Amino acid sequence: MQHTEIAKIIRMEPSPVEIVVKGWVRSFRSNRFISLNDGSTIKNLQCVVDFENFEEELLRNITTGAALKVTGVLVESQGQGQDVEVQVSEVEVLGKADPEEVKRTILSPKRHTMEKLREQAHLRIRTNTFSAVMRTRSKLAFAVHEFFQKNNFFYMNSPIITGSDAEGAGEMFRVTSLPPVNPPLNENGEIDYKEDFFGKETNLTVSGQLEGETYAMGLGKIYTFGPAFRAENSNTSRHLAEFWMIEPEMAFYDLDMNMDLAEEFIQYVIKYALEHCADDLEFLETRLLNEEKNKPQAERSERPLRERLSFITENNFKRVTYTEAIDILKRSKPNQKKKFKYLIEEWGTDLQSEHERYLVEKHFKCPVILFDYPATIKAFYMRLNDDGKTVRAMDVLFPGIGEIVGGSQREERYDVLLDKMRAMDISEEELYWYLDLRKFGTCVHSGFGLGFERLVQFVTGMGNIRDVIPYPRTPGNADF
Ligand code: 4AD
Ligand code: MG
Numbered sequence: 001m002q003h004t005e006i007a008k009i010i011r012m013e014p015s016p017v018e019i020v021v022k023g024w025v026r027s028f029r030s031n032r033f034i035s036l037n038d039g040s041t042i043k044n045l046q047c048v049v050d051f052e053n054f055e056e057e058l059l060r061n062i063t064t065g066a067a068l069k070v071t072g073v074l075v076e077s078q079g080q081g082q083d084v085e086v087q088v089s090e091v092e093v094l095g096k097a098d099p100e101e102v103k104r105t106i107l108s109p110k111r112h113t114m115e116k117l118r119e120q121a122h123l124r125i126r127t128n129t130f131s132a133v134m135r136t137r138s139k140l141a142f143a144v145h146e147f148f149q150k151n152n153f154f155y156m157n158s159p160i161i162t163g164s165d166a167e168g169a170g171e172m173f174r175v176t177s178l179p180p181v182n183p184p185l186n187e188n189g190e191i192d193y194k195e196d197f198f199g200k201e202t203n204l205t206v207s208g209q210l211e212g213e214t215y216a217m218g219l220g221k222i223y224t225f226g227p228a229f230r231a232e233n234s235n236t237s238r239h240l241a242e243f244w245m246i247e248p249e250m251a252f253y254d255l256d257m258n259m260d261l262a263e264e265f266i267q268y269v270i271k272y273a274l275e276h277c278a279d280d281l282e283f284l285e286t287r288l289l290n291e292e293k294n295k296p297q298a299e300r301s302e303r304p305l306r307e308r309l310s311f312i313t314e315n316n317f318k319r320v321t322y323t324e325a326i327d328i329l330k331r332s333k334p335n336q337k338k339k340f341k342y343l344i345e346e347w348g349t350d351l352q353s354e355h356e357r358y359l360v361e362k363h364f365k366c367p368v369i370l371f372d373y374p375a376t377i378k379a380f381y382m383r384l385n386d387d388g389k390t391v392r393a394m395d396v397l398f399p400g401i402g403e404i405v406g407g408s409q410r411e412e413r414y415d416v417l418l419d420k421m422r423a424m425d426i427s428e429e430e431l432y433w434y435l436d437l438r439k440f441g442t443c444v445h446s447g448f449g450l451g452f453e454r455l456v457q458f459v460t461g462m463g464n465i466r467d468v469i470p471y472p473r474t475p476g477n478a479d480f
Pocket of ligand 2: 403406
């Protein structure tokens, strides 16, 4: 008989028809109550055995972590916490879990720190917290596709190995098949990449944007959703060396349309999560409340998780120019009292996350879109404003997260772009194809990048980005 998922069973009516359930034991109480979870939902299914009718040997193997096949009928539950339970007629232990070994892992029922769970990343998906986060992550990924597909965007796969390293979004990881010892050298004694797999230097991509732009110039509206790699030594709760990014790119969109899209997109996926991940978000909200009980009042969230999410979907993001933001920051208390680590003194300085968070969490108390940044602190491809010193850039800043989206209207004027590339020392030869776009039917176009893990972090309320990706890669850590 085909087994039924627990997510389905808990919504079924009691019935005399036998069902089969397969899952892993969360607990086995009083030789009678098996709490079974199969990953399909945060909820466990209670399976009741009449121990008098079962071999002792079999019962001994029903231990935390073991995989079971349970056959029985669904009856109304006498106990609290569930509507239905399984009256078990047959149990088969599919895979044992030695209790002594379980005691040494995160599967033992006592509470574990997030760090400890990270060391056992192959088992942490059996915990409530991680399964809730990963189910939510999966739903969010689906919502991303749904949003763009509904809005007539085409999904485009930009290359992961790239022969251009010109975007300057971050340090890159080299991709090579040359031997690490005694690689071939050229006449200057340098590594000869002509001998390498691709006949040139290649890297893992930091962003699919530039290739995305080429496709938007033919398909109109595209989005990418794939991994990006940055070899920065950023050991923070917001940075990964391998993360997933969503990058829409649209022909004939100016910066205002770009900002509208970013706002609508984020609201859509968060609303989707609220509607489709209700049980998991309820669990994560409680988890967060418990975690924050140990923190000083000032560090606790102002609202419970789901209220925070609804707030995003129900309120417009505040749009502010960089120049206005600098004025606010200059006059702010932490700046006046020299509480910021980096004091804001003049126009043109880059904003640090402490400044972004001040704007979002203290000043505006809502998501903020900052736009029209100084050209000098932004990438070469952003469109220069008429003032000659700011560019049509935008960053979406979120409470607790900081920058969640970075984007811009792109420089579509060939001469202006070329001047900019020369000034910023970006190779024209290497990016001839990017310049070509401005020679053959150039047009106003825009796009942005959203860091998927930062979104998942915001939605699930997890404090560290390492806990919202199955196998985090960070400086000094690429286990599994
Ligand atoms: O601001 P970034 O560097 O922008 C770009 O890469 C552009 N090419 C995007 C575009 O216009 N198409 O990165 C975009 C977003 C950031 O706002 C952040 O959410 C996320 O990607 N991000 C990271 N997430 C996790 N770990 C890292 N190291 C990240 N670096 C950027
Ligand atoms: Mg950025």
